Each structure stands twice: as structure tokens, then as C-alpha cells.
Amino acid sequence: xxxxxxxxxRVICKSxxxxxxECRSLDFQATTMFWYRQFPKQSLMLMATSxxxxxxxxxxxxxxxxxLINHASLTLSTLTVTSAHPEDSSFYICSASxxxxxxxxxxxxxxxxxx
Amino acid sequence: xxxxxxxxxxxxIQEGENLTVYCNSSSVFSSLQWYRQExxxxxxxxxxxxxxxEVKKLKRLTFQFGDARKDSxxxxxxxxxxDTGLYxxxxxxxxxxxxxxxxxxxxP
Numbered sequence: 001x002x003x004x005x006x007x008x009x010r011v012i013c014k015s016x017x018x019x020x021x022e023c024r025s026l027d028f029q030a031t032t033m034f035w036y037r038q039f040p041k042q043s044l045m046l047m048a049t050s051x052x053x054x055x056x057x058x059x060x061x062x063x064x065x066x067x068l069i070n071h072a073s074l075t076l077s078t079l080t081v082t083s084a085h086p087e088d089s090s091f092y093i094c095s096a097s098x099x100x101x102x103x104x105x106x107x108x109x110x111x112x113x114x115x
Numbered sequence: 116x117x118x119x120x121x122x123x124x125x126x127x128i129q130e131g132e133n134l135t136v137y138c139n140s141s142s143v144f145s146s147l148q149w150y151r152q153e154x155x156x157x158x159x160x161x162x163x164x165x166x167x168x169e170v171k172k173l174k175r176l177t178f179q180f181g182d183a184r185k186d187s188x189x190x191x192x193x194x195x196x197x198d199t200g201l202y203x204x205x206x207x208x209x210x211x212x213x214x215x216x217x218x219x220x221x222x223p
Contacts, residue, residue, distance in 0.1 A: 006157070034211060043121075043203060043216040044158070093157050095211070102165070103148050104211055106157030 002098040003027055006107025013084055013114055021079045021110045023094030029074035030096035034104070035067075038091040050077040050094075084114040118142060119206055121214030129222050131193050136217045138204035139186040145207055147187045149178055152201040152216075161189075194221045 003026040013019050023033055031052045036044040048069055049057040056069035066088075068080040081088055091111055095104040120139045128134055138147070146165045150158035162171050164180035164187060171178045175198075177190040191198055198221050204214040 004157075036213075041218070044213045046210060046212055049210055091155075095157070099163075102146065103160045103163040104205075105160065106150075109155065109157045111155070 002105045004094060004096055004105050004107045006094055006110055008110060009108060010111045011113070013112070015085055015114055016083055018080055018082045019084055019112060021081075021092055021094075021112075023077045023079070023096075023107050025075045025096050025098070028096075028098040030077075030098070031074060033071060033077040033094055033096045035069065035077075035079050036093045036095070038093060038109075040091075044093060047079075050079075052077075081112065084112070086114045088112065089114045118212045119204055119214035121204055121217055123217060124215055125218050125220075127220040127222065128194055130195055132221075134191050134194060134219070136189040136191075136202055136204075136219075137186070138188070138214050140206060141185065142206065142208070143184050145184075145209075147180055147184070148205045148207065148211070149187070149189055150203045150205060150213075152203060158203055191219075194219075196221045196223050 005024045007022045033050040035047045037047050038044045046059050047062045050069045050071040052071045058064045071077040091109050093109040095106045097104045122137050146163050148163045149161045152158040162178045167182045167184045169180045175192045179188045202217045205211045
């Protein structure tokens with residue numbers, strides 16, 4: 001149990017286009033989901049906290065108009081990278097907690113390459 | 116800047132050796148978790164520690180939470196090549212932030 005499904009696993013897009021990444025909690029409800037970005041050989045950096053039914057909370061330095069987050073239901077959060085540029089190429093990972101403070105489960109990540 | 120300072124960042128050892136990874140912060144956390152991440156995948160939860168001074172064991176892995184709930188350590192006994200990976204600590208205060216990670220390589 002406690003599975004988070006992330007889709008797509010890999011995507012290549014052209015500069016200037018938008019890409020949507022989906023994060024679903026398959027067997028539990030998640031009022032909060034977290035989106036992270038991870039560059040090669042680095043740790044995960046929190047981008048934003050996605051809240052069901054309300055606006056996402058973005059970390060300092062993360063452009064909310066560029067990284068649109070929608071948490072329309074208790075099992076789905078989406079991250080849309082708008083007007084993508086090569087520097088947006090990264091590994092994006094979402095997480096949610098079925099256990100409260102006792103740990104989080106992560107999606108398998110999305111490798112975004114902007115060409 | 117990382118809220119959690121993790122050390123060492125890189126560690127290369129021979130099979131059978133012991134090692135300790137440290138995770139330190141000036142902040143107090145309601146809980147602290149350790150994860151392991153394989154390339155191209157999301158992190159997988161190893162353990163959560165909640166109580167100050169708590170010690171948890173997972174086979175050859177021993178996790179300790181500091182008395183003040185600001186720091187933690189991960190000790191691996193008799194490391195094996197299968198232990199190779201990126202180990203991440205994460206502190207939870209209504210969101211979860213990661214340390215820089217420790218990239219462990221265990222050579223056969």
C-alpha cells in the first residue's frame with residue numbers, strides 16, 4: 001500500500017512549450033503533496049507544497065507562474081512547467097504522506113529534458 | 116542553503132567495513148527520516164525517528180535521533196556492495212526538506 005504514481009517517467013519537449021506532470025496517490029488520500037526538483041548528483045530541493053482545494057505554497061526563488069500546480073482532488077496533483085527552457089531540464093519528484101509525520105512515499109520521478 | 120547538513124557527501128569503502136553518516140541541523144524536527152535513492156528513481160523510506168534519543172535498527176543499519184531532535188546518524192555495519200546508493204536524511208516540520216545526501220559506494 002501507500003503508492004504514489006507519477007507520470008510521465010520521461011519527457012522531452014521543445015523550448016517554449018509546456019509540460020504537465022501528474023502525481024497520484026493510488027491507495028490513500030493526500031490533502032498535501034510536495035514537489036521536488038533534483039539536479040544530477042544533487043539532493044532534492046523542495047519547490048512547492050501542493051494543497052488540495054487551495055493555492056500551492058512556493059519556496060523562495062521558485063516562480064509560481066512558471067511552475068503551475070493544481071491539486072484538484074485528494075488523489076491528484078499536477079505540476080505544469082510553462083514555457084520550458086533548457087535550464088528547466090531536471091528530475092522532478094512528488095511525494096505524499098499516508099502516515100502523517102511518520103514518513104513519506106515518493107513517486108518514481110519524471111526526467112524532463114528541454115531541447 | 117540546506118536546512119540539514121549531511122556528512123560526508125561522498126564515501127567509498129570496502130565490503131565489510133563499517134560507516135556512519137551524520138545529519139545535523141539547528142532546527143528541531145517533529146520527526147526525521149532516512150531515505151535511500153537509486154539512480155533515476157524516487158527515494159525510498161528506510162526509517163522514521165520521532166522521539167529524542169530514539170534508536171532503531173533495520174538489519175545492519177542503526178539509526179539514532181539526537182536527544183534534542185536536531186540531529187541523527189545512520190550507522191551501517193559490515194557494508195555490502197548492495198548498500199551502494201544515495202542516502203538522504205529529511206526533517207519534517209509540516210514540510211519535508213532534505214540534506215545534501217551521502218553517496219555511498221561499497222566496493223567488493
